[in-house]
Amino acid sequence: MTEAKRSMRTPLGRVRAHGPSGQGTGHFISQRVSAVALLGLGLWFVISASLSMHGPTYLAAIDFLTSPLNAVGVILLVVVGVYHMQIGMQVIVEDYIQKPVMRTILLLLNTFVPIVIATGAIFAVLLVNFGKD
Numbered sequence: 001m002t003e004a005k006r007s008m009r010t011p012l013g014r015v016r017a018h019g020p021s022g023q024g025t026g027h028f029i030s031q032r033v034s035a036v037a038l039l040g041l042g043l044w045f046v047i048s049a050s051l052s053m054h055g056p057t058y059l060a061a062i063d064f065l066t067s068p069l070n071a072v073g074v075i076l077l078v079v080v081g082v083y084h085m086q087i088g089m090q091v092i093v094e095d096y097i098q099k100p101v102m103r104t105i106l107l108l109l110n111t112f113v114p115i116v117i118a119t120g121a122i123f124a125v126l127l128v129n130f131g132k133d
Contacts, residue, residue: 027087034084041077048073065128074125082118086110 048070053060064070089110097103 027091031084031087031091034080034087037080038077038084041073041080044073045077062128065125068129071125071129075122078118078121078125082114082121086114 049064052067052070053064065074090107093103093106093110097106
């Protein structure tokens with residue numbers, strides 16, 4: 001008898017939580033959780049920016065970001081947004097790019113470009129808060 005026939009587990013139990021690569025479920029859940037977090041952070045940003053900014057000027061944006069609560073919220077928005085983008089692009093590259101070399105290059109870029117984007121955005125927010133006046 002084969003191992004599958006002697007097992008007490010059902011066919012569904014043997015394949016549950018295993019995508020084709022064994023990690024699809026984790027990406028699916030991470031993307032959904034980050035999407036919900038982005039929804040909440042995005043709504044917070046739109047509402048708080050529209051209530052506290054007195055017009056679409058550079059100085060109004062700087063004043064908005066000098067509040068510690070707003071700065072932390074914007075940093076969270078950037079981090080969660082970049083993470084969500086990275087997960088989504090990884091799934092697209094893994095699913096649709098067939099050439100192994102191109103897939104590897106794109107996955108490497110998908111790892112490093114979001115880090116550069118998030119680092120630049122976080123640096124800009126921190127520079128507004130702690131930079132020279």
